[in-house]
Amino acid sequence: MKEMAALQKLPHCRTLVLLCFLLATLWEARAGQIRYSVREEIESGSFVGNIAKDLSLEPLALAERGVRIVSRGRTQLFALNPRSGSLVTANRIDREELCGQSAQCLLNFNILLEDKLTIYSVEVEITDINDNAPRFGVEELELKISETTTPGFRIPLKSAHDADVGENTLQKYTLHPNDHFSLDVRSGVDGNKYPELVLERALDREEEAVHHLVLVASDGGDPVLSGTSRICVKVLDVNDNAPVFTQPEYRVSVLENTPVDTRILTVTATDADEGYNAQVAYFLEKSLEETSEVFELESTSGDLTIIKVLDYEDATSHEIDIEAQDGPGLLTRTKVIVTVLDVNDNAPEFYMTSASSSVSEDSPPGTIIGLFNVHDRDSGQNAFITCSLPDNLPFKLEKSVDNYYRLVTTKALDREQFSFYNITLTAKDEGNPSLSTDAHILLQVADINDNAPTFSRTSYSAYIPENNPRGASIFSVTAHDPDSNNNAHITYSFVENPIQGEPLSSYISMNSDNGILYALRSFDYEHFRDLQLCVIARDSGNPPLSSNVSLSLFVLDQNDNAPEILYPALPTDGSTGVELAPRSAEPGYLVTKVVAVDRDSGQNAWLSYRLLKASEPGLFTVGLHTGEVRTARALLDRDALKQSLVVAVQDHGQPPLSATVTLTVAVADRILDILADLGNLEPSAKTDDSDLTLYLVVSVAAVSCVFLAFVIVLLALRLRRWHKSRLLQSSGGSLVPNSHFVGVDGVRAFLQTYSHEVSLTADSRKSQLIFPQPNYADTLISQEGCEKKDFLSAPQSLLEDEREETFSQTFFSTAGQIISSTGSTIFSLRRLQLENEFTISLPLKCKERANQTQKIRGGCQPHPLVNRLFDL
Numbered sequence: 001m002k003e004m005a006a007l008q009k010l011p012h013c014r015t016l017v018l019l020c021f022l023l024a025t026l027w028e029a030r031a032g033q034i035r036y037s038v039r040e041e042i043e044s045g046s047f048v049g050n051i052a053k054d055l056s057l058e059p060l061a062l063a064e065r066g067v068r069i070v071s072r073g074r075t076q077l078f079a080l081n082p083r084s085g086s087l088v089t090a091n092r093i094d095r096e097e098l099c100g101q102s103a104q105c106l107l108n109f110n111i112l113l114e115d116k117l118t119i120y121s122v123e124v125e126i127t128d129i130n131d132n133a134p135r136f137g138v139e140e141l142e143l144k145i146s147e148t149t150t151p152g153f154r155i156p157l158k159s160a161h162d163a164d165v166g167e168n169t170l171q172k173y174t175l176h177p178n179d180h181f182s183l184d185v186r187s188g189v190d191g192n193k194y195p196e197l198v199l200e201r202a203l204d205r206e207e208e209a210v211h212h213l214v215l216v217a218s219d220g221g222d223p224v225l226s227g228t229s230r231i232c233v234k235v236l237d238v239n240d241n242a243p244v245f246t247q248p249e250y251r252v253s254v255l256e257n258t259p260v261d262t263r264i265l266t267v268t269a270t271d272a273d274e275g276y277n278a279q280v281a282y283f284l285e286k287s288l289e290e291t292s293e294v295f296e297l298e299s300t301s302g303d304l305t306i307i308k309v310l311d312y313e314d315a316t317s318h319e320i321d322i323e324a325q326d327g328p329g330l331l332t333r334t335k336v337i338v339t340v341l342d343v344n345d346n347a348p349e350f351y352m353t354s355a356s357s358s359v360s361e362d363s364p365p366g367t368i369i370g371l372f373n374v375h376d377r378d379s380g381q382n383a384f385i386t387c388s389l390p391d392n393l394p395f396k397l398e399k400s401v402d403n404y405y406r407l408v409t410t411k412a413l414d415r416e417q418f419s420f421y422n423i424t425l426t427a428k429d430e431g432n433p434s435l436s437t438d439a440h441i442l443l444q445v446a447d448i449n450d451n452a453p454t455f456s457r458t459s460y461s462a463y464i465p466e467n468n469p470r471g472a473s474i475f476s477v478t479a480h481d482p483d484s485n486n487n488a489h490i491t492y493s494f495v496e497n498p499i500q501g502e503p504l505s506s507y508i509s510m511n512s513d514n515g516i517l518y519a520l521r522s523f524d525y526e527h528f529r530d531l532q533l534c535v536i537a538r539d540s541g542n543p544p545l546s547s548n549v550s551l552s553l554f555v556l557d558q559n560d561n562a563p564e565i566l567y568p569a570l571p572t573d574g575s576t577g578v579e580l581a582p583r584s585a586e587p588g589y590l591v592t593k594v595v596a597v598d599r600d601s602g603q604n605a606w607l608s609y610r611l612l613k614a615s616e617p618g619l620f621t622v623g624l625h626t627g628e629v630r631t632a633r634a635l636l637d638r639d640a641l642k643q644s645l646v647v648a649v650q651d652h653g654q655p656p657l658s659a660t661v662t663l664t665v666a667v668a669d670r671i672l673d674i675l676a677d678l679g680n681l682e683p684s685a686k687t688d689d690s691d692l693t694l695y696l697v698v699s700v701a702a703v704s705c706v707f708l709a710f711v712i713v714l715l716a717l718r719l720r721r722w723h724k725s726r727l728l729q730s731s732g733g734s735l736v737p738n739s740h741f742v743g744v745d746g747v748r749a750f751l752q753t754y755s756h757e758v759s760l761t762a763d764s765r766k767s768q769l770i771f772p773q774p775n776y777a778d779t780l781i782s783q784e785g786c787e788k789k790d791f792l793s794a795p796q797s798l799l800e801d802e803r804e805e806t807f808s809q810t811f812f813s814t815a816g817q818i819i820s821s822t823g824s825t826i827f828s829l830r831r832l833q834l835e836n837e838f839t840i841s842l843p844l845k846c847k848e849r850a851n852q853t854q855k856i857r858g859g860c861q862p863h864p865l866v867n868r869l870f871d872l
Contacts, residue, residue: 130221559653
């Protein structure tokens with residue numbers, strides 16, 4: 001039973017579903033189109049309809065959503081009132097101008113909501129008012145009627161035309177009262193009224209030859225408007241038949257591209273009369289429309305010819321009234337309807353409703369770029385349009401209602417790849433041949449800061465010659481940013497790191513605009529040799545992006561330091577050391593070694609030694625790369641006691657720099673031999689006789705002065721020594737006496753012996769008295785020298801005052817004899833005191849070297865004999 005009840009209810013449910021579907025369809029169609037009605041010729045700004053209400057929106061929401069009217073190719077007749085949300089008239093509305101004689105005048109346009117690009121169709125019906133009076137084609141009409149015409153004869157009259165429609169159009173004709181004529185109005189198949197003049201009573205030309213009638217055409221408006229036409233009737237004889245057309249109405253179809261002067265139709269009318277009364281002439285009935293300007297009728301042949309280009313889009317058909325009149329003036333009329341056939345002579349047209357000139361590169365897919373409408377003035381298949389755009393673009397078209405299209409993006413855009421797009425839209429109809437139109441949209445892709453500056457290399461290296469001028473440009477780094485405008489404006493900086501306790505910005509500076517580095521100081525290779533920087537490139541985007549790169553600045557050495565001689569050291573008083581070479585030395589004996597260094601590096605620090613000058617050429621040689629001074633041959637008895645050598649040290653820079661040192665080599669086996677041999681020195685035989693006298697005089701004077709000064713100083717020192725000994729005795733202590741130094745030619749002597757070293761030290765100053773033993777190896781002093789005793793080592797009895805006094809007397813007696821015996825040899829003995837305290841050390845035990853203030857190859861405990869030797 002339940003199943004039977006369900007089957008009975010099934011048709012009823014299906015009916016309800018179909019009814020709901022039908023109502024939804026009707027409501028959707030109603031919602032998609034809004035319709036209003038307005039009278040023509042109303043004032044501008046008059047209310048037409050409430051758009052806000054019909055769109056279910058508040059009046060203020062219309063302005064916020066960007067509502068506007070979109071229409072194609074015509075004057076804007078309506079406007080939107082943003083305050084009230086109503087549709088009002090914007091210009092004068094003339095129904096006859098817009099729709100002509102159409103029974104119904106409808107204007108269509110669209111309403112666009114820009115926020116969501118939604119289109120609504122609006123249809124406004126323009127209702128007619130009686131603003132046009134009926135008008136005749138001619139103001140005065142002349143008729144000729146034979147006097148034999150029988151009463152009841154009808155004469156068609158010129159019709160009047162009223163531009164209005166409906167009740168406002170032509171409604172009736174009236175004829176002013178007349179005894180011979182009456183008016184009859186006949187309705188045609190097209191619904192128009194055609195007046196005819198009816199002869200009521202026979203005419204008598206002799207009684208009245210001309211009849212003047214007034215025809216009035218009135219419409220049905222309120223108030224009633226009318227037009228008049230004067231009729232002049234001339235009474236003739238005998239012509240009692242009017243022409244008759246072969247067809248009551250002619251129809252012809254013509255393509256709109258038919259050439260001008262083409263004959264499209266021939267009308268024919270016949271007259272039953274004969275002779276002159278049968279001669280028919282054809283005329284186009286004049287009207288207020290443009291039809292009379294498009295066609296031309298040959299009066300004698302009845303040929304209808306095109307005299308103006310037809311346009312289907314302007315008029316799809318033409319109605320032509322043709323009259324046939326015989327010789328005496330009787331006429332008849334017919335109508336020719338010309339139908340214009342459409343050809344595909346109009347390309348599609350674009351109407352850009354909304355279009356963006358730029359879009360951000362980070363816009364998501366589906367972003368709407370523009371909204372446009374495509375229209376073709378042709379009809380049928382010729383007006384069927386398809387739109388397309390190139391396939392290689394990241395855009396697509398979405399069709400909307402009423403041939404509206406949206407241009408939207410299909411993927412994310414990249415300005416660095418394409419900064420703009422020249423989009424070509426193509427609209428093509430389906431005519432034969434097909435016509436198309438292109439529209440171009442130039443779309444700029446707006447940049448966002450999505451790229452950081454990049455350097456061309458991962459690291460940079462630059463080389464700067466030392467002693468560069470301050471403020472000089474030393475290097476330039478450049479970064480590239482593919483973005484544009486501020487997003488590509490790069491500023492350069494570097495990370496501030498201290499260098500040797502000073503900020504990096506005190507050494508270099510950087511131009512933030514172009515990345516050029518400038519030196520703020522003159523770099524010194526010997527001070528530091530490289531700088532490590534971290535350069536940062538930052539754009540001006542929001543937020544800014546940056547990248548960094550490492551830059552290594554290497555200081556290149558220049559030859560700006562001359563060689564510095566470390567040994568023999570130059571004393572502060574201008575004297576040089578004396579090196580001892582025994583007469584028994586064999587060739588190759590190492591006399592001394594010149595030690596020099598150069599603060600430069602590389603080739604600028606490669607040193608070479610050469611003997612620049614020697615008092616005895618060929619006696620000594622200097623190692624080119626070692627600086628070792630060796631004997632070149634065996635020493636002879638005739639060789640001078642004192643040999644002076646000038647050694648030059650030169651680097652390999654460009655230009656080369658050099659330094660010189662003067663060495664004095666004493667040729668003797670013992671110190672006493674040096675003193676004895678100095679008295680036997682003879683003047684050099686090579687001295688010119690012209691200069692000898694001058695040299696002798698100068699030498700004697702100098703020696704005398706020096707000797708006198710020496711005696712005075714000696715006496716003072718002896719008194720000072722005596723005073724110190726008294727103080728020592730009184731204090732119960734011992735005082736190490738100040739040392740004295742033996743000089744040759746006024747130069748401090750570093751004497752060399754066979755077995756001992758004597759070290760003379762005074763704070764920052766250093767002087768050495770060296771007594772090396774004979775050595776034919778490459779070292780100056782034997783490693784075992786610290787354990788040996790020289791010939792000066794003596795018993796403690798030698799330290800007694802008697803021996804000391806005897807030694808002093810003998811020493812000065814010998815010096816006096818030498819000074820008195822020769823005037824060419826300068827021998828001076830003087831006491832040198834450096835900061836009032838000296839220490840003379842004689843190496844006894846090598847383990848005690850660390851206790852000395854200054855060490856040269858190791859210093860040991862002082863030897864009293866040495867003190868006595870040099871304590872004059």
